[in-house]
Amino acid sequence: MKYQLIPVTPFQQNCSLIWCEQTMKAAVVDPGGNVERILEQASKNNLVIEKVLLTHGHIDHVGGAKLLADQLNVPIIGPHKADDYWLESLPKQSQHFGFVHCDAFTPTQYLEEGDEVTVGQQVLKVIHTPGHTPGHIVFFAKESKVAWVGDVLFRGSIGRTDFPLSNHQDLIDSITQKLWPLGNDVQFIPGHGPLSTFGDERVQNPFVADQLFV
Template sequence: MKYQLIPVTPFQQNCSLIWCEQSLKGAVVDPGGNLERILEEAAKNHVQIEQVLLTHGHIDHVGAAQTLAEQLNVPIVGPHLADSFWLESLPKQSQHFGFVHCDPFTPSRFLQEGDEVTVGEQVLSVLHCPGHTPGHVVFFAKEAAIAWVGDVLFRGSIGRTDFPQSNHQDLIDSITKKLWPLGKEVQFIPGHGPLSTFGEERAQNPFVADQLFD
């Protein structure tokens, strides 16, 4: 599994172009905006985008999803059904955060715990990780030991839980009970900021370090 980070929107959200090296078939994770930049990266790497993957329904992660999907005639996959109210509120979100107007949309497929998504010959496992939003999902490439965690976990921090239907305890449980068992060596790509590993966060993250739960 290969990937290229593409920071998008004024929020510098970590959109990812991911692809299977064998087939060059790929997907875009969380295309929040800057569509031209995403398509340029795909062309540069000779990647055929076959789907759009969404971790959750916040506009900086989904703002360009519908346009990209329509332009390439590909499906939108994710997030979990519990985030449908966020997708329905996209016009209000775009206005509130100063984004270009974004129409509401319904994904081709909602995801749930235990689902799998195939990218070329690579398989991503789906984990339902509520807390930041109720329908947040994480994509895990076991073979490559990489996880796309959206806004669940960051290097040295965790996702906000002051939004409608956010829940701090759910977020802590998602991190410690869903992500940590994947392995300390797993590298994760957060929705914003630098990459890290689960092991590093278990040792040093002031919100979810192991020592806090001993």
């Protein structure tokens, strides 16, 4: 599976354009905004976007989802239904964070733990990872050993848990019990900042390094 990072919104959120090289079918993960930039990159790569994928309901990850999906007539898939609180509050989120107004919306399909999503001939496994938000999910491409983790984990840090419905212990459990077993060699794309691997974070991340739990 191929991917290209497209930083969007003033928060420099790592939107991802991902695609299957066999079919050139693509998906967009977390289009928080700057829809024109996303479409431009898809065109440059000769890709056909067939769906929008969401890790969670915060506006910097979903602010452009409805516009993109409507423009292309494609479904919005994810996150888990527990994030409907955040999707319903998008008008308030846009005002609070200084974004262009964003209407609430309901995804075409919510996702559950163990679901699979296809992008062309490629398969993404869905992992429910609550903590940052209650309905946060991770998309894992097993064959490519790449995970799109949204705001669960960052290089040297973890997601915030000071939002409504956040839970710090749930976040720690999601990382250590659901992400680490995927393998130390898995590269992850966080919602913000540089990429890393689970193995590196297990050694050096000051919030979830293995030595903290001995």
